[in-house]
Amino acid sequence: xxxxxxxxxxxxxxxxxxxxxxxxxxxxxxxxxRVTDGLQRKYGEHRVLDTPIAEGAIVGAAIxxxxxxxxxxxxxxxxxxxxPACDQIFSELARLRYRTAGEFWAxxxxxxxxxxxxxxxxxxxQSPEAIxxxxxxxxxxxxxxxxxxxGLLIAAIEDDDPVVFFEPKRVYNGPFDGNPxxxxxxxxxxxxxxxxDGYYTVPIGKVDIVRAGSDVxxxxxxxxxxxxxxxxxxxGLDAEIIDVRSMVPLDIDTITASVNKTGRCVIAxxxxxxxxxxxxxxxxxxxECFWKLEAPIQRVAGWDTPxxxxxEWEYFPGQARVAAALKTVMESR
Amino acid sequence: xxxxxxxxxPKPHSxxxxxPDFSYLETSPAGAVPRPDVNARVRDIGNLATELVRxxxxxxxxxxxxxxxxxxxxxxxxxxxxxLTRVFxxxxxxxxxxxKITFYMRSLGEEAVSVAQAMALRPGDxxxxxxxxxxxxxxxxxxxxxxxxxxxxxxxxxxxxRQLPVMYHWTAGRIFSISGNxxxxxxxxxxxxxxxxxxxxxxxxxxxxxxGSSAEADxxxxxxxxxxxxxxxxxxxxxxxxxxxxxxxxxxxxQRSFAARxxxxxxxGIRVDGNDFLAVYAxxxxxxxxxxxxxxxxxIEHVTYRGAAHSTSDDPARYRPKDxxxxxxxxxxxxRLKKHLIALGEWSEERHVALTAExxxxxxxxxxxxxxxxTLGEGPKLDPDSMFEDVFKEMPARLxxxxxxxxxxxx
Numbered sequence: 158x159x160x161x162x163x164x165x166x167x168x169x170x171x172x173x174x175x176x177x178x179x180x181x182x183x184x185x186x187x188x189x190x191r192v193t194d195g196l197q198r199k200y201g202e203h204r205v206l207d208t209p210i211a212e213g214a215i216v217g218a219a220i221x222x223x224x225x226x227x228x229x230x231x232x233x234x235x236x237x238x239x240x241p242a243c244d245q246i247f248s249e250l251a252r253l254r255y256r257t258a259g260e261f262w263a264x265x266x267x268x269x270x271x272x273x274x275x276x277x278x279x280x281x282x283q284s285p286e287a288i289x290x291x292x293x294x295x296x297x298x299x300x301x302x303x304x305x306x307x308g309l310l311i312a313a314i315e316d317d318d319p320v321v322f323f324e325p326k327r328v329y330n331g332p333f334d335g336n337p338x339x340x341x342x343x344x345x346x347x348x349x350x351x352x353x354d355g356y357y358t359v360p361i362g363k364v365d366i367v368r369a370g371s372d373v374x375x376x377x378x379x380x381x382x383x384x385x386x387x388x389x390x391x392x393g394l395d396a397e398i399i400d401v402r403s404m405v406p407l408d409i410d411t412i413t414a415s416v417n418k419t420g421r422c423v424i425a426x427x428x429x430x431x432x433x434x435x436x437x438x439x440x441x442x443x444x445e446c447f448w449k450l451e452a453p454i455q456r457v458a459g460w461d462t463p464x465x466x467x468x469e470w471e472y473f474p475g476q477a478r479v480a481a482a483l484k485t486v487m488e489s490r
Numbered sequence: 491x492x493x494x495x496x497x498x499x500p501k502p503h504s505x506x507x508x509x510p511d512f513s514y515l516e517t518s519p520a521g522a523v524p525r526p527d528v529n530a531r532v533r534d535i536g537n538l539a540t541e542l543v544r545x546x547x548x549x550x551x552x553x554x555x556x557x558x559x560x561x562x563x564x565x566x567x568x569x570x571x572x573x574l575t576r577v578f579x580x581x582x583x584x585x586x587x588x589x590k591i592t593f594y595m596r597s598l599g600e601e602a603v604s605v606a607q608a609m610a611l612r613p614g615d616x617x618x619x620x621x622x623x624x625x626x627x628x629x630x631x632x633x634x635x636x637x638x639x640x641x642x643x644x645x646x647x648x649x650x651x652r653q654l655p656v657m658y659h660w661t662a663g664r665i666f667s668i669s670g671n672x673x674x675x676x677x678x679x680x681x682x683x684x685x686x687x688x689x690x691x692x693x694x695x696x697x698x699x700x701x702g703s704s705a706e707a708d709x710x711x712x713x714x715x716x717x718x719x720x721x722x723x724x725x726x727x728x729x730x731x732x733x734x735x736x737x738x739x740x741x742x743x744x745q746r747s748f749a750a751r752x753x754x755x756x757x758x759g760i761r762v763d764g765n766d767f768l769a770v771y772a773x774x775x776x777x778x779x780x781x782x783x784x785x786x787x788x789x790i791e792h793v794t795y796r797g798a799a800h801s802t803s804d805d806p807a808r809y810r811p812k813d814x815x816x817x818x819x820x821x822x823x824x825x826r827l828k829k830h831l832i833a834l835g836e837w838s839e840e841r842h843v844a845l846t847a848e849x850x851x852x853x854x855x856x857x858x859x860x861x862x863x864x865t866l867g868e869g870p871k872l873d874p875d876s877m878f879e880d881v882f883k884e885m886p887a888r889l890x891x892x893x894x895x896x897x898x899x900x901x
Contacts, residue, residue, distance in 0.1 A: 177688065203688045209718055214677045214711030221681025224666065227688065248671045258650040259880045260661045294881050317883045406886040
């Protein structure tokens, strides 16, 4: 997935001379997760900029660059560090087109690694995507695999609206089913690990039906796609698994069509439960599917606590938690 | 030496009922501050950040090395733009008091900052203003009717009714949108300037904020990025002494000048008499040339005074002496330029009165036209459907549905 993201930026920087990359450690060093590796060597210091440690300034400057005809891709080193930039994202980037009636806009993409499972403690494990979905005027995306990562990042860079692009870092190097004791699996053995060398896009605003099924619909994204898959397989369920991929805009019609078909729904994300994106999904699904639902919708999420360093796997919504929710929806009459 | 720690609470020198006292203000005589080469190293020009660049002396003559030697016709144009700003402000203030617009902010006493700076810059330079820079629009020639339609949120409002009055923008005139969230424009201006340098263009970016807003992180972000990348940008702190009711000491002005933050970050800092049209013009010209030749950014502190209320929503008599502005030691920018022109034999009281009347008529005529496009109470109205536009470039299905719902509510 790291190479896929790198390839997306590489291709866009070659195709479009206005694309620039900026962020902490992204230049000479190539990023703490190596996602921008080699870009500065190839495109120079004026197109791949190492920045001071000031997230608000990174986004603020990116907005100015966007207004002046560039197409900046800003990296926020961890999603946990994005909060100092939130005024620039929420009040400025998201609303510039609106407040100027379309005269000014800034096509900024903000990439940021998110999620847990890497022993990162409470400042390197958060999943703050729901906060961004509550702000009008920004698109919010989270791929779960290399193929989507590259196609969605190219689409995000080409998009004239701002995009906050979350990268679930636990799956940077391979899919993860929630069991930390199993040997790590690399992307090379996964069908979605196969990434074309050239240009392609994955449209923002379309879910991916990872697996078609008839027993229950599981709506999820990011790392949880693989946890949910493993949990459903463990129970022998014919689950329809939907990878949301894009929270804003949300492909709600495909999701509700699936739930209307199966009559049962589990929503799963790593982020905390209360006011998480699952709440929006759950509300929207019941509005459209209430008369077809055989059981109350279940949500699986992180506990409503900060992400604790010492209790990674008690916190992480693993297979057991997903399986319990699946059993509940399957048993309800 | 105090024997224990203490909490210092900055206090303004005078409050309502007290005599105005500006003894805290450090000034330099007109003509006294040397003008360094535009390529001077930051470490060699630290004095500019603590002294006060002034050109107009007490006898209304232009003196010293910063004298920009402008033609009398340019000075007359500058005077006209400042006067237009003031006449426009006065009328819009009255209009607000009559309930015809909801809100307004005057720039009384600060007109030289925007007008002299806009005149010293090139048309291609990109301006990132605060909410008290209406003079920029006067110099760059936005029709007054357009500004008024914005104030009225009417059918010809450039913001389509989405912004508070005075939060203008102008793509063709290269003036960025005013946010309302303070200081956010500062790092954006630096980013714009960085992009200009990346693209190899020689346009520069210029931004403004008040000394109160210099407390925001965005100010410091901008300073750091501007200094680190030596961005072609001019960052202006308009020190008008007051952030609503809070005097400049609370923004850190008690211990050190705002301009001194420039050298602190490794960039040129200049403190200028913000009510001296010629001095503001000259330092802006210097800073612009410096930026354009790649010699780096400049922080300019304009020492001025907010002559009016912060906005139409506050009463300054509740937090400062009533006659504070009259006693301000740096005077009034319009009066000072007027007297300079008279001293040059290029202006007269009669011409001034006539010009004021002419501008007043121009503003009145513009208002008459603006209200034909709608007011708060009557006339044509913006279509509420438009509120769903421009959230995204293409309207998403969710907003299309909500627009339908709103239409149904309205019938």
